[in-house]
Amino acid sequence: MASNEKNQVQTTGHTWDGDLAEYNNPLPQWWVWVFYATVVFAVVYWILYPAWPMGGGYTQGVLDYSKRARLNEAMSQEALKEKYPQRFEALNKISKMSPATILGDSDLMNFVNSSGKVLFGDNCAPCHGSGGQGVIGHYPNLADSAWLYGGTPADIKQTIVQGRNGYMPAHGDKLSKQEIEAVAMYEGSLAGEEWADDPQKVAQGKEIFHGSQAACYACHGKDGKGKEALGAPNLTDAIWFYGGEKSAVIETLTYGRDGKMPSWGDRLTENQIKILTAYVHSLGGGE
Amino acid sequence: MAEQTEGLYAAHEKVYPQAVRGFFRRMKTTILLVAYAVYFLLPYVRWENRQAVLFDIPGRQFFLFGLRVAPEDIIWLSGLLFIAAVALFFVTSLAGRVFCGYFCFQTLWSDVFLWIEEKVEGGRSRRLRLDKQPLSADKALKKGIKHSLWLAVALLTGITFTLYFADAYQLWYQYLTFQAPLPALFTAGLLTATTYTMAGLAREQVCTYMCPYARFQGAMFDRDTLIVAYDPSRGERSQGRQPPKRGERYEERVAAGKGDCIDCGYCVKVCPTGIDIREGQQYQCITCGLCIDACDTIMESQGFPKGLIRYTSENELEGGKTHLLRPKILGYAVILLAAIGVLAYSIANQSMMDLNVAKVRNPTYILEPDGRIKNVYELRVNNKAQEVRRYRVSMQGLPAAEYEIQGGFREFSVDPGENQTVRAYVWVDPDDLKGPRSHFSFRAERIDVPSGKETEASEATAMFYTPEQYL
Numbered sequence: 127m128a129s130n131e132k133n134q135v136q137t138t139g140h141t142w143d144g145d146l147a148e149y150n151n152p153l154p155q156w157w158v159w160v161f162y163a164t165v166v167f168a169v170v171y172w173i174l175y176p177a178w179p180m181g182g183g184y185t186q187g188v189l190d191y192s193k194r195a196r197l198n199e200a201m202s203q204e205a206l207k208e209k210y211p212q213r214f215e216a217l218n219k220i221s222k223m224s225p226a227t228i229l230g231d232s233d234l235m236n237f238v239n240s241s242g243k244v245l246f247g248d249n250c251a252p253c254h255g256s257g258g259q260g261v262i263g264h265y266p267n268l269a270d271s272a273w274l275y276g277g278t279p280a281d282i283k284q285t286i287v288q289g290r291n292g293y294m295p296a297h298g299d300k301l302s303k304q305e306i307e308a309v310a311m312y313e314g315s316l317a318g319e320e321w322a323d324d325p326q327k328v329a330q331g332k333e334i335f336h337g338s339q340a341a342c343y344a345c346h347g348k349d350g351k352g353k354e355a356l357g358a359p360n361l362t363d364a365i366w367f368y369g370g371e372k373s374a375v376i377e378t379l380t381y382g383r384d385g386k387m388p389s390w391g392d393r394l395t396e397n398q399i400k401i402l403t404a405y406v407h408s409l410g411g412g413e
Numbered sequence: 414m415a416e417q418t419e420g421l422y423a424a425h426e427k428v429y430p431q432a433v434r435g436f437f438r439r440m441k442t443t444i445l446l447v448a449y450a451v452y453f454l455l456p457y458v459r460w461e462n463r464q465a466v467l468f469d470i471p472g473r474q475f476f477l478f479g480l481r482v483a484p485e486d487i488i489w490l491s492g493l494l495f496i497a498a499v500a501l502f503f504v505t506s507l508a509g510r511v512f513c514g515y516f517c518f519q520t521l522w523s524d525v526f527l528w529i530e531e532k533v534e535g536g537r538s539r540r541l542r543l544d545k546q547p548l549s550a551d552k553a554l555k556k557g558i559k560h561s562l563w564l565a566v567a568l569l570t571g572i573t574f575t576l577y578f579a580d581a582y583q584l585w586y587q588y589l590t591f592q593a594p595l596p597a598l599f600t601a602g603l604l605t606a607t608t609y610t611m612a613g614l615a616r617e618q619v620c621t622y623m624c625p626y627a628r629f630q631g632a633m634f635d636r637d638t639l640i641v642a643y644d645p646s647r648g649e650r651s652q653g654r655q656p657p658k659r660g661e662r663y664e665e666r667v668a669a670g671k672g673d674c675i676d677c678g679y680c681v682k683v684c685p686t687g688i689d690i691r692e693g694q695q696y697q698c699i700t701c702g703l704c705i706d707a708c709d710t711i712m713e714s715q716g717f718p719k720g721l722i723r724y725t726s727e728n729e730l731e732g733g734k735t736h737l738l739r740p741k742i743l744g745y746a747v748i749l750l751a752a753i754g755v756l757a758y759s760i761a762n763q764s765m766m767d768l769n770v771a772k773v774r775n776p777t778y779i780l781e782p783d784g785r786i787k788n789v790y791e792l793r794v795n796n797k798a799q800e801v802r803r804y805r806v807s808m809q810g811l812p813a814a815e816y817e818i819q820g821g822f823r824e825f826s827v828d829p830g831e832n833q834t835v836r837a838y839v840w841v842d843p844d845d846l847k848g849p850r851s852h853f854s855f856r857a858e859r860i861d862v863p864s865g866k867e868t869e870a871s872e873a874t875a876m877f878y879t880p881e882q883y884l
Binding site for chain 2: 230231232236239256257258259267270271272360363364408409410411
């Protein structure tokens with residue numbers, strides 16, 4: 127072993143307890159240089175870029191680099207216009223058109239179908255569902271063709287801009303439980319529900335419906351088909367906003383209902399409202 | 414304890430290939446000139462108002478002369494790769510590593526770089542001497558010129574590569590006015606660096622250490638594969654290699670048992686990968702045939718018959734015959750022709766349009782006030798042609814259904830290479846349906862604008878969904 131000088135590792139020369147020596151394994155030269163290079167890099171970086179916190183602020187760096195400024199620049203209208211010219215062209219067209227005419231332009235509808243989906247997802251989907259299918263008892267279905275306030279582009283736009291207040295008064299204190307059940311029976315018969323199977327009660331309910339005490343006809347119409355101007359629903363179709371079971375109808379009659387569509391006029395731009403109008407119309411239920 | 418003084422890696426020995434003339438050198442040069450002409454000139458060829466070959470990445474389309482390749486044609490790429498692979502198997506089984514020797518980019522570019530080196534620094538012996546010299550003004554000048562020329566070729570190579578991805582003339586203008594987009598600069602820079610490194614500095618080391626093909630091409634060889642080989646029985650005979658003697662006739666030499674090889678070493682000097690072909694087959698050999706040219710030159714000058722080093726096969730070297738048409742070769746040929754045929758048929762008969770149907774699943778179905786069920790679909794019509802075309806969409810296969818295309822867009826025009834999406838509503842009375850799922854189809858047809866006649870059509874199946882409770 128001792129004869130093999132070449133394989134001997136050098137020691138630092140320090141000796142403890144007589145025979146305890148310390149190997150000297152220096153770092154490889156390239157490693158040392160890389161380390162020095164990182165030190166130089168760090169110092170150069172401090173000089174060029176924002177780096178050191180200075181109490182209330184920070185060292186700015188001689189390059190005057192700011193990520194926030196670059197983001198603002200990239201997000202400026204001019205930059206976006208350059209990046210997405212087609213989008214700006216479409217928006218420009220839309221700003222000059224009414225929702226009804228947008229619906230007649232197949233190219234713009236391509237744009238509406240994609241951007242409207244995003245707007246709908248951000249603003250409408252939490253209540254109406256991502257496909258506009260609504261939630262029974264809470265939020266109306268926008269994909270069928272039953273519209274409480276009308277389904278023309280102008281109606282839809284008005285609903286979005288101004289919101290809607292649906293109000294069904296409670297009748298629990300005016301009518302007895304029996305009378306309410308009779309009215310429910312009559313309403314069920316209008317829609318052809320299977321549970322409306324008692325002709326006697328149906329006849330009694332019809333009388334109350336058209337009588338002065340409950341005056342259901344005032345809002346829902348003499349034929350029960352509802353009045354769009356009031357947002358009074360059509361009772362003759364099988365579309366039940368609050369559910370079509372007998373118990374649900376009785377509950378509506380007894381306690382009334384209060385529906386509220388908030389106004390979006392202040393929250394969205396004119397173009398966004400137009401796009402959403404056309405998009406909601408195209409979900410399938412527009413008139 | 415054994416002393417380990419030898420390192421794990423052998424130091425690289427620089428190869429100084431000598432220039433040679435002959436048939437294979439001419440063939441290599443010809444192929445090189447054709448390949449360079451194609452590579453460097455193709456971006457400037459125009460075809461129908463645009464670049465003939467253009468890989469338009471942002472527009473997601475490739476143009477190859479009259480053909481437009483859209484992303485949905487990606488299957489052609491697999492076809493092309495398959496053909497390339499089989500062609501390589503075919504050629505390798507037939508004639509060994511000829512791809513390496515004549516067509517490989519590494520070979521083509523190293524060859525040009527070597528040619529520059531020779532023009533600047535002189536022939537093999539002068540280069541050897543120059544490298545041994547201490548640095549002088551002359552040496553620095555020569556080296557400087559050589560590396561500048563190398564960099565110039567590398568830069569041109571890198572820039573040319575990027576020209577395939579944008580309008581060549583416009584991109585050149587951008588390069589020359591320092592306005593080229595960053596990706597172009599980066600790509601050109603990267604290719605310049607790799608070309609300079611690989612073709613100028615690494616050269617044969619790419620073939621011997623980096624190229625995976627060098628490692629597995631042996632698997633495609635058999636005893637009938639054509640290889641560049643030295644004929645040891647003729648070169649050595651019983652007495653081995655012998656330098657020529659003045660006045661000795663060839664017949665005397667043969668009778669004395671002296672080999673035909675005069676051990677001049679020319680075949681070794683010309684080899685671009687620096688091997689001695691007389692040691693038998695080696696994986697570094699790229700079968701370029703330059704050693705054949707070298708040996709033939711010597712044989713001719715000696716008055717010996719040519720072909721001591723030649724394209725031959727293992728069978729032939731052992732006195733047999735080379736069988737070119739063997740089952741493996743024929744099998745590869747059949748597969749190759751079939752694949753080319755399928756790809757050609759697919760390209761020739763490509764539909765210029767297609768129709769995609771996606772059911773709107775949110776909501777899956779809609780109950781209408783009149784008791785009917787409505788399903789909504791999104792139809793996308795792709796116009797793959799390079800002109801504006803008009804399409805009509807319709808629905809069929811569901812007799813009791815009523816349908817409407819949103820906005821009444823039953824007919825619409827689509828710009829070249831673009832697509833148009835329309836919504837389709839389908840209503841069916843559940844009483845008219847047999848089950849919860851009914852299959853039907855949408856049809857898009859291209860219509861000739863003046864006549865209104867159908868010229869091409871594409872169909873796509875769809876499903877009408879009705880929940881059980883309404884059936």
